[in-house]
Each structure stands twice: as C-alpha cells, then as structure tokens.
Amino acid sequence: MSMSKGVSKANLGNCFEDFRLGQVLRHATPRTITSGDVSLYTSLYGGRFAVQSSKEFARRLGYRDAPVDDLIVFHVVFGKTVPDISLNAIANLGYAECRFLKPVYVGDTLSSVSEVIGLRENANKETGVVYVRTTGRNQRDDVVLSYVRWVMVRKRDKAAIVAESVVPELLKVVSPSDLASAVPGLIIADYDMMLAGSTHRFADYVIGEKIDHVDGMTVEEAEHQMATRLYQNTAKVHFDQFAAQGSRFGRRLIYGGVVISLARALSFNGLGNAFHLAAINGGRHVAPLFAGDTVYAWSEIIDKQDIPGRSDVGALRVRMIATKNVPCSDFPNRDAGDAFVEGVVLELDAWLVIIR
Amino acid sequence: MSMSKGVSKANLGNCFEDFRLGQVLRHATPRTITSGDVSLYTSLYGGRFAVQSSKEFARRLGYRDAPVDDLIVFHVVFGKTVPDISLNAIANLGYAECRFLKPVYVGDTLSSVSEVIGLRENANKETGVVYVRTTGRNQRDDVVLSYVRWVMVRKRDKAAIVAESVVPELLKVVSPSDLASAVPGLIIADYDMMLAGSTHRFADYVIGEKIDHVDGMTVEEAEHQMATRLYQNTAKVHFDQFAAQGSRFGRRLIYGGVVISLARALSFNGLGNAFHLAAINGGRHVAPLFAGDTVYAWSEIIDKQDIPGRSDVGALRVRMIATKNVPCSDFPNRDAGDAFVEGVVLELDAWLVIIR
C-alpha cells in the first residue's frame, strides 16, 4: 500500500522537469515580521545603521518607524521559495534585478510568489537551470522586493523530455531611476552624522575608491543555523551534519545569505551613511563558507549617480568582496587569469542609497 | 554560624521526602510571552505553520492574532516547575493528560501551579516517583495548559519514613471532546492551502499511514542552552559542562523538550495543515540527545476522530518517533523484543487538530 510508505505527503521538492515556463508558484508560510526578528538579526550580524536601529532617528528623518534591515526582507522572501524552487538545487548560480521597493516595518506580513521565466537543460541531461522572478509582498499586496535568481536543479529522470531552452534577458544594472522608492523624502537637515556614526556623504565618495571594512567576524554553526531557520529556509545542506558527513565537503554549508548579511554589516565601517541597500545588480557565491571561518569585506565604488527627483539621497554602486580568513587591507581580488584569489567567498554588485 | 555558610538562601530543590500528597506548589517567575520569544522559537526549530507565523493568516481564519506555538506554552509552563519539582530528579519518566486549552498570544503572562497527585517510594529506598498535575494559567486566570508528569526524585535520607504509595489513575488517551478548545471556530472557506504549505486535509489521512518527515536537524550546544534558558528552565544537567565531565555521559544533556519541539517542527513536512497540537496522551524520552546529534522524525496515524461540535477541524492521533543520526525513511521502530532500535530518542502519542 503506497499510502503506508508515507512519502506521498512530505514535500520532496521539484526537479527540473517539474517546472514550466510561465508557471507561477505561490510559496508557503506568510510571515509577520516582529521586533524579535530584528533583535535576532542584530545579534547575528551586528549591524549599526542608525535608521534601522532607532525608531526616533528614523522618524525624525521622515520614516513612520524604523524600517527593518533590507536583507531581513530578502532572506524571508527568499526562504519561502526554497521548498518549491531549490530543495533539489545543486548550485545557486546568480541574482539579478533585485530591487527593494517599499520599506518594511515590524508588524508587516510578507509572502512570496515566483514565476518561472527561463529554463535551460544542461548538455549532460542530468541537470538544468531554472530562472525565476520572485516578488515579496506585504499584507496590502504592495511589492516590497523583486529579484531574479537562477539555480541549477537536478532532473529526476535523465530521459525526461523537456521544452526548448528559454533564457531571459536580464539587466546588467538596475537603473538609478528605479532606486530609493523604499526611502521616504528625508528631512536631511535633521540627519545627525555623529549619531549615524559617519561624516562621509555622497559627495565624499569617488569612483574607483576602495574601502577596507577592517573588522572580521567568525561564524559558528549555531549562528548560521539560527539565522537560516529564522527565515524558514529549509535547505537541508545547512542543517543536517549527519548527511553532510557523506558529502563532498563533509560539513554543513552556510547559507550564502549569511555571508551577504555579514559583509553588509561589516561595511558600516566606511559606508555608515549608506543606510539603504536599494538594489543588487548581481551576486556570486565564489566559494562556500563553513563554521569557524572568519569573514572580512571590502568595497569598491564603481559608480555614483543622482537619483531622479531626489535631492536628499544619492546612489553609490559598490562592488563588495567578502573573504574568509583573509583580511582585506590589500583588497583581495581577481588574479591575472581573472580568477578570484584564494579566500574570496562573495562578489556582490549593489546600489546603496546614501545621504547627500 | 550557619548563616555564613550561605546555602540557606539558595534553593537546592526538593527531595522525595519533601513532597506531600495534595501539596500545591505555586511556582516562581510569571512570564509575559513576547514576539521575541516567538522569533527565538522559530530560529531554534524552524517551524513553518502559517497560523503561528502570520497574524494576517490567523485573523482571516478567526483568531484574534497569531497564536504562539503550543510548545512555547508547554516549555514555559514546564520550566517554572523545575526548581520545585525536578531539580533533584534522576529521570523524567512520563507525561499524560496533557491538554492545550486556550490560545496564548503575545502579551499574555503565564504562571504555573502543580499539585502532587501521587507518590511512590522505590524499593531501594533511595528514590521515589513524584506525580504532579501542573496547570499553566494566563493573566485572566484561564487555564491554558494542564498536564500530568512523573519524575524519579532522590531521597535526601534513605532512612526517612514516607507515606504509603499512591499512584494516580491516568487516562491513556485524551477524549476527542476535550480537544480544540484552543481553536476558535474557523472560517475554513478562507483557509489558503497554498499559503499553508500542504494540500492534505483531515480526510486525506488514513489510520496506519506512516509519514517520513524527511529533514534532519543537527543541534548545537548554544542552541539547546538558549532554548532552555528562554523557558527559564534551571535544570543543571543542561548547562554545566564542568559538572557534566564527571557524570555518566560526560556531556551536557539536552532538555527533552528540545527534541519534542524539533520533531514537531520537522513534522510540518507531511502534516502541514495539522497546525495545532491539542493534546499529548503520553511521551517517553527513550535515549538522551547530545550536541552534535542530528534529529529526524516520522509519524504514524494511529487514530482519527471527529471533534464533537466542530465541522471545521478534525483530530489525528499520531505516534511520533524522533531519532538521532538515523534517517526515518525506513520508519525505525521497536524490534522483535519490543525494545526501540538504536537511535530512537523520543516516542510521543499526541492529538493534532487539522483542517477538514
């Protein structure tokens, strides 16, 4: 009796041949964001941006409350997609067109929907790449976050016939006019740079400038597990040491989002007035991170732009590099052969909104 | 001067001969449940039930807010009893007649009272078994939780004369008519199964069906210590590695409630619409869990019943088994000699309330 086998009711995730172009997946478990989530986020990464830390500071600027960290929103929206999109993923290949569109406050409830916008079987017929555009919405159905990600997913059956490849065209860079809709018009005269922890404004940064964020943060198993569960991300590789023993690395892999959050928190030291992550143009996990590794980060300003209609804030485009066990005073980067030097774990191309 | 010895003011816990039949113990430290507790609970176990995760989802169904996880209530009420009941316990022997009677919301304040309902000295005269009925109440004095537990407690003095044995008669199974008072009448038409993460309703489960909950969760020292302190549970064995070095296992023991919470959270995968733990008919910690172990779980449906007066929800009686370092695709169970196979750590007999 197949019923008594029981596997029928547990979700085993989708394989490559289960996805259809244009398919819309409404993901499970809407999640109300609370002040507990915000505290845990602070305790896990140590962020110090004043706008997200103090409701008084945020209100004086023009927010109705302290907005939650943009990456809490990203991780919660992302986490919901895992059971449907990437439970059988072999690799998270990339991100594009990621935009934070509305502020999220404690008490808001987030849910996620993904649309399949591309499918490409690999030549080996054992795997394929799935492209999805995921939108996170609040309880008023406002889109608060939108991004594209593509993952390599296993096929259940090598012989399964799949549709012709469709690879979406994606923007290399989010347009400056699409930034900062999550930032209300700010009363900049009331912006207190001492309280904010930095005296550097938009005008003070120059293209080509490199900033070592100096500090290092060692990650423990308990920390990344607590972070990843907080986002209700169920990817097995982060939690199951018994299974991991038999895997290639023999260790639990740390969710890539933990690295992004650590790098962002470390970047306060040098980018303290760039309080809003407005967009991620692209991102790549160069190497895995494991418990016991120490994360460092540095940033290069690769562009700066006015934001149409805004005299309060401007946009810095940064290329942020995170490393493991390699301090960043020498800005570890690609070598002559264009490969990243040993120790680099993350390359992120992002737009930050900063006070003018 | 005995005063200067100082031990007089520190609580050293009760020994077997300190308990009296009918004795009522009002336990210390009333505790207001906050959204921080809920976030920590999510970060520690990774639960994904929509009713507890989203106030919007809960309100649409008929709750006044998202209720907190039933096991938060259990652990908080239980934790308060430890200094008075089980500080000198050798073993937690069992649970019965555990019923969750009212929803608990963020902002409610819980306190615990226990009545001694049975006492039985062991033949060796060195220990005895204490049976207590513990009730957890909110700030309006509503009983939100009631359960019986029995523990083996050390005697201070082997020669101490104790009263005749009284062993209470306990129900093997909570009656279906006593379930679901913690669930308001639900507007089932608004129950969104996609958001809930499961398409399986009451009618879809059959008696005898076994469900492998698939995922595994490795527990770290920091995680179980943070969980157990959150519940203000003071049992030394969970926290003191220096003392544990000289003990039988040489390790800190993980609070059994951590295993119950992990199994319950894992059971979402296969029982996603069974959002309420209504009663625990019996439970047994078969073997201890230590940091570094990976917990898996499976469930067998052993009964299903209508709940009198309710057309919105039904009750599934499940026997849930949790293991350490043994995946559950083969449903590890008792062997021919009726002993549990290696790796089983928990057997729990519980009633779940599920959408019809």
Added chain:
Amino acid sequence: MSMSKGVSKANLGNCFEDFRLGQVLRHATPRTITSGDVSLYTSLYGGRFAVQSSKEFARRLGYRDAPVDDLIVFHVVFGKTVPDISLNAIANLGYAECRFLKPVYVGDTLSSVSEVIGLRENANKETGVVYVRTTGRNQRDDVVLSYVRWVMVRKRDKAAIVAESVVPELLKVVSPSDLASAVPGLIIADYDMMLAGSTHRFADYVIGEKIDHVDGMTVEEAEHQMATRLYQNTAKVHFDQFAAQGSRFGRRLIYGGVVISLARALSFNGLGNAFHLAAINGGRHVAPLFAGDTVYAWSEIIDKQDIPGRSDVGALRVRMIATKNVPCSDFPNRDAGDAFVEGVVLELDAWLVIIR
C-alpha cells in the same frame, strides 16, 4: 592616491594622544530597546527576576510595564562607546560611580555620550589611561545610566607629547541616597514572594553573610558573540578568531559584560527579591573567560542600608565573585598574599535594591 587606499573612511579608533581632557564624545547608533532584546537576554543568561519577566507582576507593584534588565541598559550604553573609546584599548581597568537612574522600558531609545575626565600617560610612553564618564539617555533626554570607566589605550606614536596627568577623584561607594530612583514607589502589599521565587527580604540578610549561588553556566562562542553583537559592541577581540590565533591567548576573549550578566542571573538563586541592580561601586575583570568555561558565582553581603525616603525597599551592598570552572561552595576568594585564587574571573562591588 591615498583615497584609493580606502582606510580613510573606516574608523580605526582613537589612540591615547587623540583624547583631550573635557572632550565630549557623542557616540553613534541610537538604539530602540525591543521585546526581542529582552527575550534574547533571557535566552543568553536565564534571568528569573519576576519584575523583569512579567508585565503583570511589575504593574501590580507600581511600574508602568516590566522594566528591562538593568544590565541590558548597561551593555547597550557601553557598547556604543567602544568604537570611540576602547577600540585600541589594551585593558579595561575599572568602573566606578555606576548608577541606574531611571527605569528603561521596551520602546525606549538609548544613546550614549562620554566626557573625558582624566588622562594619565604611562611611564613607558607607549600607553596611557583614559578616564571617561559615560551617560546613557532615553528619547526624552533623561539620564538612565551614568558611570565612570578607565581603560588603558595604546599611543599611536611613542614620541607624541601629551598633556599633564589628571586623575579624577572617584567615590569608593555610591551613597544610599542616590539609589533606587529607577524604582517607583512600590505597593509592597501586593508583592507575591512565591511568584518572586524567594522568601528572603531586606531584614533577612546580615552583613558578613556569604551566599553560594550554586548553579554553573557554560558559555559557548555563539552565545557570547550573539550577546556582544546585540549590544552593537564592536571590539574585535570578541569576534575574530582568525586574528585571535596569533594573539597571546589564541582565542576570542569573551566580553566582560557577559560574565557580569551571568553572575547577576545566577545570583537570583539566593537573592531572588533583590530585583534591581542600583549601582556598581567598582568592578574588576580578574582573568579572561573563554568559550567552554563554566561560570559560577557567590556573594558576600558587605553592607546594608536604608534608602532615604523609602519604606518599600532597602539596599544590600554585595561583593560578588564569579569564577570559571570552580564551584563556589567554598567561596573562592583572595589568598594570604591578597591575590585571587585560581579560577576567579570577576569581582564586583554593587548595591542591590531589595524588598523590605
């Protein structure tokens, strides 16, 4: 081009010669205290004082809500000073005149200001001692906390000429008339000693009495890192294992405030009605604590005083000793040569407010 070196925008902290007598430093990152912070604090230390745990209990006594633990206030106010005062500190030498002046509730926003009140170069010309008076204020600009601390800070340049030494005169003991402004007039008739977890009032303690707090708590890396980040304390020594490998201890050092919080939480067992830490007369970290160590504590009552104008509460002056890996049933203390015996990590001289 120095700009491209990038170090210019990251804070590298002040060296001894950067400080000026009378200098006022407004520290970064105002912080709204939330119920998430309170839950995390409970999960990290396991405190059980009823006043801080239950809003119902607190309100019945006369508080408008449950106040947050005094040491949350201390750690948050202290954490903000680290980037400006002690990023280049070699040692945290002492505390004095620390007073908790107003209750802090969830929703209050704290910020910190420090004034340099003393400077003394060391004979080796390589370091100096900086004395600061730090005040923590809430969003209404009420001072909630004031304390003096002195730290040994590196000089950037041994040859730098510094001003003449000024060493402030500090009180050995905070006056009883300066205690308890953070405690509203209490309706003592409604104080429930069973719920509070102790039957010992002000009158029950005698000068010279020693109290072993019995329990031990082992600290994990994840726990102290999460605690220290929660307070946005950025001292590198707590977080960077890669750098620590090359240091004297080869390990991350645990923030001394973690030891203070653990000792205070353990002291509930014996001082359960001393629910308010009113003042710290002096404190000294005798030895470092590392992950894996188990903390124990004991207290000696060294004075007791009426608080002028208060018939509801009195003040106990305690000398609290915390140890690592040494249980305190024998009250480990100074040896014949006045040096602390092996295992002592903290000596704290504090005023506690207790129910009469």
